[in-house]
Amino acid sequence: MKAFWDQRYSQEGYAYGDTPNAYFKNTIRDLTPGKILLPAEGEGRNALYASSLGWDVYAFDISGQGKQKAESLARKHDVKIKYTIGDCGEISYPGNTFDAIGLIYAHFEALLISIYHRHLMEYLKPGGILIFEAYSKNHTAYQHINPKAGGPGHADMLYDINMIKLDFPDVDFIALKEEEIMQQEGKYHSGKGMVIRFFGKKKQAS
Numbered sequence: 553m554k555a556f557w558d559q560r561y562s563q564e565g566y567a568y569g570d571t572p573n574a575y576f577k578n579t580i581r582d583l584t585p586g587k588i589l590l591p592a593e594g595e596g597r598n599a600l601y602a603s604s605l606g607w608d609v610y611a612f613d614i615s616g617q618g619k620q621k622a623e624s625l626a627r628k629h630d631v632k633i634k635y636t637i638g639d640c641g642e643i644s645y646p647g648n649t650f651d652a653i654g655l656i657y658a659h660f661e662a663l664l665i666s667i668y669h670r671h672l673m674e675y676l677k678p679g680g681i682l683i684f685e686a687y688s689k690n691h692t693a694y695q696h697i698n699p700k701a702g703g704p705g706h707a708d709m710l711y712d713i714n715m716i717k718l719d720f721p722d723v724d725f726i727a728l729k730e731e732e733i734m735q736q737e738g739k740y741h742s743g744k745g746m747v748i749r750f751f752g753k754k755k756q757a758s
Contacts, residue, residue: 553661554614560740561595561617568594569738570625572601573656575685579751581605586651589675591640591668592658596622596633602654603631610650612636612643640668645675652681657741659686662708669719678756682723684749686711688730691746700742702735711748723752 560567576598580588585606590599593611595618603609603626611633613619619635626633636643640660653676660668676682687703689710694701704710713730728750735741 557594557613557615558617561615561621565738566595566597566621566625567738567740568597568657569736569741570595570597570600572598573685573737575749576654576656576683577601579683580607580652580654583652583681587649588652588654589645589650589672590654590656591643591672592655592660593622593635594618596625596635598654598656599633599635600625600629600631603633604629607652609633610636610645612638612640614639640664640671647674648677649675650680651677652683655682655684655686657686657703659704659709662706665709665715666719673720673722673754676754678754680754682720682750682752682754684716684751685747688712688746688748690730694743694745698743700739701745702737702741703745713748716748716750720752722755723750724755725750725752727751 587608588602590611593599593613599609599611616637619637622635653672687710689712691703692707730748732746735745
């Protein structure tokens with residue numbers, strides 16, 4: 553996987569554009585800035601936007617090429633991000649550190665999905681915000697019609713609402729739905745797609 557992402561991010565331009573994901577943008581802009589974690593952040597488009605709003609941004613990805621692109625983008629726009637290379641099993645932060653986590657198209661290997669999700673939740677403060685968008689299992693039909701629709705080629709890396717509820721038992725969901733969207737995110741997220749989106753808060757400790 554690392555070689556795949558390094559190759560993709562080494563190409564000229566930004567694979568998924570240099571502007572933030574629409575759902576992430578529309579959700580985070582109404583929140584009070586704090587400390588945010590962006591796993592699988594790639595070339596930094598969401599990190600850049602969060603930093604421009606005053607968030608203290610931490611990000612990580614397995615791709616060194618992604619990190620280089622993200623830091624170049626941050627310098628260009630004179631914002632700061634703290635970007636680490638590694639996967640979710642290698643990265644570690646103190647518990648209850650972040651006010652928000654943005655999981656935007658963070659598709660992990662099937663056997664690791666639930667493990668990584670619960671691992672990440674340990675870093676989110678009680679009352680902290682979780683913003684999520686990723687392809688649903690029904691997205692495969694769109695991939696067959698349009699190769700530019702994006703997303704993993706393995707159906708077991710996709711999501712459904714029941715999976716989300718099971719993986720995030722400590723989240724109070726403010727919004728959770730499966731939705732058809734029109735994508736305009738660079739050359740690899742183009743055209744119609746089917747996604748799971750949610751916005752929620754980590755439950756307060758009892």
